[in-house]
Amino acid sequence: MEPANTQKCHNCNHTLHGRTDKKFCNDYCRNTYHNKSKRSENNHIRNTKAILMQNRRILAEMLGDKSSCTAYWAELVAKGFHFDFITQIHSTKQGSVTHFCYEYGYKIINESSISICKMKGDKMPGSPYPNPADIPGKTR
Numbered sequence: 001m002e003p004a005n006t007q008k009c010h011n012c013n014h015t016l017h018g019r020t021d022k023k024f025c026n027d028y029c030r031n032t033y034h035n036k037s038k039r040s041e042n043n044h045i046r047n048t049k050a051i052l053m054q055n056r057r058i059l060a061e062m063l064g065d066k067s068s069c070t071a072y073w074a075e076l077v078a079k080g081f082h083f084d085f086i087t088q089i090h091s092t093k094q095g096s097v098t099h100f101c102y103e104y105g106y107k108i109i110n111e112s113s114i115s116i117c118k119m120k121g122d123k124m125p126g127s128p129y130p131n132p133a134d135i136p137g138k139t140r
């Protein structure tokens with residue numbers, strides 16, 4: 001006698017019958033399960049994008065039409081800024097690092113202040129990471 005299948009459907013949690021490697025009752029449960037996991041993936045992307053757009057809006061509002069300005073960390077936090085959500089990092093050879101949210105960026109001045117700036121034109125900042133071709137010991 002075959003061992004009883006004690007697996008439960010990943011979607012509806014009903015006990016499965018038949019083959020022991022089954023994960024779903026039927027196509028309906030399989031599709032529903034995959035759509036749900038796709039939805040949670042989309043939620044993550046949408047939530048991240050919303051935070052980045054909010055950061056961008058806060059920087060844009062604070063900068064106005066100035067080319068750069070200084071602000072307090074606390075001001076940005078009060079407006080709902082998330083310092084850890086950025087789209088790019090740009091660092092110069094002199095060690096100055098700018099964190100970007102799209103075309104708006106901020107640079108840390110000290111423990112209470114930052115400076116805000118905007119990318120010039122459509123030019124993307126250079127990468128802080130070495131060109132892969134310059135890394136010694138690369139695999140061939």
Ligand SMILES: [Zn+2]
Pocket residue numbers: 009010011012013014024025026029
């Ligand atoms: Zn099911």
